[in-house]
Amino acid sequence: METHLKKYGQLAVSLSGVIAVWWIVSGFGLVNQNLFPTPPQVLAAAVELYRDGVLISDLQISLKRAAIGFTIGSTLGVLIGLLTARVFAFSVALEPFLTLLRPIPAIALVPIAIVWFGIGEGSKYFVISYTVFLAVWLNTHAGASSVAGTYIRAARSLGANRFREFFEVVVPAAAPHIVVGLRLGAALAFLSLVAAELSGASSGIGFRLQDARQFIQTDRMFVGLIELGILGALLDSVFVLISRRLVHWESA
Amino acid sequence: MMQNAALKIVEEPQTMTNTEVGRIDVENAAVTFKGPKGKKIEALAPTDLVIDPGSFVSLIGPSGCGKSTLLNAVGGFVPLSGGVIKLDGEPVTGINPDVGVVFQQYALFPWFTALGNVMFALKRFPISKQERRDRAMAALKEVGLEGREANYPGQLSGGMRQRVALARTFVTSPKVLLMDEPFGALDAQTRVVMHEILLRVWEAHKATVIFVTHDVDEALILSDRAHIMSAGPGRIIETMEITDERPRRAHEVTESFLKNRNHIIGLLRQPGAEDH
Numbered sequence: 345m346e347t348h349l350k351k352y353g354q355l356a357v358s359l360s361g362v363i364a365v366w367w368i369v370s371g372f373g374l375v376n377q378n379l380f381p382t383p384p385q386v387l388a389a390a391v392e393l394y395r396d397g398v399l400i401s402d403l404q405i406s407l408k409r410a411a412i413g414f415t416i417g418s419t420l421g422v423l424i425g426l427l428t429a430r431v432f433a434f435s436v437a438l439e440p441f442l443t444l445l446r447p448i449p450a451i452a453l454v455p456i457a458i459v460w461f462g463i464g465e466g467s468k469y470f471v472i473s474y475t476v477f478l479a480v481w482l483n484t485h486a487g488a489s490s491v492a493g494t495y496i497r498a499a500r501s502l503g504a505n506r507f508r509e510f511f512e513v514v515v516p517a518a519a520p521h522i523v524v525g526l527r528l529g530a531a532l533a534f535l536s537l538v539a540a541e542l543s544g545a546s547s548g549i550g551f552r553l554q555d556a557r558q559f560i561q562t563d564r565m566f567v568g569l570i571e572l573g574i575l576g577a578l579l580d581s582v583f584v585l586i587s588r589r590l591v592h593w594e595s596a
Numbered sequence: 597m598m599q600n601a602a603l604k605i606v607e608e609p610q611t612m613t614n615t616e617v618g619r620i621d622v623e624n625a626a627v628t629f630k631g632p633k634g635k636k637i638e639a640l641a642p643t644d645l646v647i648d649p650g651s652f653v654s655l656i657g658p659s660g661c662g663k664s665t666l667l668n669a670v671g672g673f674v675p676l677s678g679g680v681i682k683l684d685g686e687p688v689t690g691i692n693p694d695v696g697v698v699f700q701q702y703a704l705f706p707w708f709t710a711l712g713n714v715m716f717a718l719k720r721f722p723i724s725k726q727e728r729r730d731r732a733m734a735a736l737k738e739v740g741l742e743g744r745e746a747n748y749p750g751q752l753s754g755g756m757r758q759r760v761a762l763a764r765t766f767v768t769s770p771k772v773l774l775m776d777e778p779f780g781a782l783d784a785q786t787r788v789v790m791h792e793i794l795l796r797v798w799e800a801h802k803a804t805v806i807f808v809t810h811d812v813d814e815a816l817i818l819s820d821r822a823h824i825m826s827a828g829p830g831r832i833i834e835t836m837e838i839t840d841e842r843p844r845r846a847h848e849v850t851e852s853f854l855k856n857r858n859h860i861i862g863l864l865r866q867p868g869a870e871d872h
């Protein structure tokens with residue numbers, strides 16, 4: 345309890361510090377206020393966006409895209425990662441292919457995704473799930489292929505068949521890696537979300553950033569950036585919390 | 597098929613003593629590994645050995661002399677490069693759940709509780725979940741871990757973990773129990789307790805135990821027979837019968853205990869018996 349209080353206290357102090365510095369830099373004419381707005385200006389822009397009704401709807405649509413993309417990508421990533429790590433035929437067939445795909449950044453996929461899936465939701469889902477998939481696959485694969493030999497020997501000598509060996513030993517043994525992959529995947533879902541929304545979208549946080557650029561509304565841009573920062577940080581803390589429960593034996 | 601069956605009938609009376617199970621025949625068994633640069637490592641030179649059903653034998657020797665290799669060959673974890681190892685007359689061809697193993701490193705599953713680990717071993721039997729639970733609880737009680745069933749391995753001490761491992765192995769009453777330096781990581785005091793528990797459980801279940809150690813006292817306290825091994829190539833250089841009555845204690849040594857200890861230490865010091 346006390347450590348929680350301390351953590352929140354630290355957070356409050358550090359945030360107030362950042363805002364204070366921001367305020368001083370932007371408020372005392374050190375920089376052009378049109379390019380670097382003050383905190384009250386950004387707050388006003390946020391209120392305006394809220395009154396227009398786009399603040400909440402942007403948030404909703406962006407979260408929905410990230411969530412759907414993350415769900416598709418992580419499900420495929422876990423399943424295929426387990427298969428490429430433990431089933432020889434899959435590793436032979438898919439590993440080289442996936443290794444080639446790995447270095448391609450999400451942004452590079454946006455144009456082709458738009459051609460394939462149009463500028464609707466399909467292309468966003470594709471880009472996000474693809475990015476999430478690669479991160480989750482990679483970590484799942486690494487985890488499931490490095491299961492300690494003693495666990496496998498123990499399982500077999502205790503009479504477990506292949507099915508039980510897989511679900512009761514390989515999967516939990518790989519779980520810490522899988523959870524790391526999911527956490528990374530969640531962060532990347534945000535990254536690729538913005539990449540997908542920056543071009544060929546008519547709603548969402550990324551679109552709003554791009555839209556504000558056309559009118560050089562830096563205050564609105566700041567609103568978008570802050571939204572992304574808060575959402576990302578919240579999501580990551582939720583993940584840390586869940587993963588501590590899920591792979592509780594790792595911390596022991 | 598027919599031929600096999602006929603063979604078995606002829607063979608069985610020779611290899612099995614009455615109804616006793618857990619006899620191990622090591623016949624000319626050898627293991628070679630491929631070392632670096634393709635060099636062959638003779639981890640176990642052709643070895644002959646008979647282990648009586650229900651007996652407690654130790655394999656003792658310096659590290660690298662092939663103790664684990666011989667043990668793993670009996671367990672079907674490493675293939676032989678020659679000869680055969682039989683369990684109750686049947687050649688060992690792979691991992692067999694009738695042969696229980698307590699590993700050198702703790703091989704408990706950290707994602708299962710103590711109870712879950714023991715129940716894991718019972719899942720291959722067609723018994724109800726309740727019975728599985730009851731039997732696992734009884735096994736934990738037998739090793740003195742009553743009240744610890746809901747703990748995860750990470751919440752238990754090293755000695756407690758090895759007790760869970762012992763319960764997990766004994767709960768299915770295996771014919772043979774293989775133990776590879778199971779108490780090597782424990783402090784001397786905990787070891788003494790573990791020896792008592794192990795002997796108690798062994799006497800109750802009467803499995804054949806093969807126990808690997810490099811601690812001479814441990815071998816003398818526990819076993820009916822000690823096989824002293826040497827490296828380069830790995831082989832058994834002498835077999836010693838230990839006839840002292842149990843319980844034997846390292847702090848109240850008898851004359852024969854001392855004699856045996858001196859003899860084994862002398863053997864392990866001979867030139868050619870050193871670790872290479």
Ligand SMILES: Nc1ncnc2c1ncn2[C@@H]1O[C@H](COP(=O)(O)OP(=O)(O)O)[C@@H](O)[C@H]1O
Pocket residue numbers: 629630631637638639657658659660661662663664665666830
């Ligand atoms: N999987 C393996 N591959 C190659 N060499 C091995 C392997 N396992 C054991 N050896 C070698 O075989 C010899 C005997 O090893 P081991 O049976 O583990 O000895 P001990 O258990 O008595 O310490 C050693 O020289 C060791 O390096």
Ligand SMILES: [Mg+2]
Pocket residue numbers: 663664665776
């Ligand atoms: Mg060894």
